[in-house]
Amino acid sequence: MEQAIHDRRPAKNAGLVAHSDRGSQYLAIRYTERLAEAGIEPSVGSVGDSCDNALAETVIGLFKTEVIRPRGPWRSLESVEFATLEWVDWFNTRRLLEPIGHVPPAEAETAYYARIDMQPRAA
Numbered sequence: 001m002e003q004a005i006h007d008r009r010p011a012k013n014a015g016l017v018a019h020s021d022r023g024s025q026y027l028a029i030r031y032t033e034r035l036a037e038a039g040i041e042p043s044v045g046s047v048g049d050s051c052d053n054a055l056a057e058t059v060i061g062l063f064k065t066e067v068i069r070p071r072g073p074w075r076s077l078e079s080v081e082f083a084t085l086e087w088v089d090w091f092n093t094r095r096l097l098e099p100i101g102h103v104p105p106a107e108a109e110t111a112y113y114a115r116i117d118m119q120p121r122a123a
Contacts, residue, residue: 001031005038017041063087 001018008016018040035042067087074080093106100108 001034005040017043059091 016039018035032042063084067083068074068080071083091105094104096102097105097108103111
């Protein structure tokens with residue numbers, strides 16, 4: 001969470017939501033306090049909601065299909081770690097995403113924040 005806060009530098013009341021399952025981290029008082037300090041709204045899915053982990057499971061399946069199975073057998077944990085870092089970097093910064101105009105997610109995010117920074121703000 002700290003890395004995400006550092007990378008994103010969320011503005012107070014920007015509408016950023018941290019989604020979590022109902023795991024132990026979500027019950028921690030300090031976790032909830034840190035979200036509030038960073039201006040992040042907490043969110044959890046309902047108990048038994050199958051959509052809770054659907055996105056994560058989809059991305060994990062994609063990762064296994066694109067990296068783990070075709071590039072194995074793996075010789076060391078370090079080689080898996082480096083392959084994971086490379087794939088996550090590609091997934092977040094360079095892959096072309098059709099629903100957002102065939103641009104990488106990072107480029108779309110930068111353009112989005114540039115647009116909202118240009119909007120007039122109330123004094």
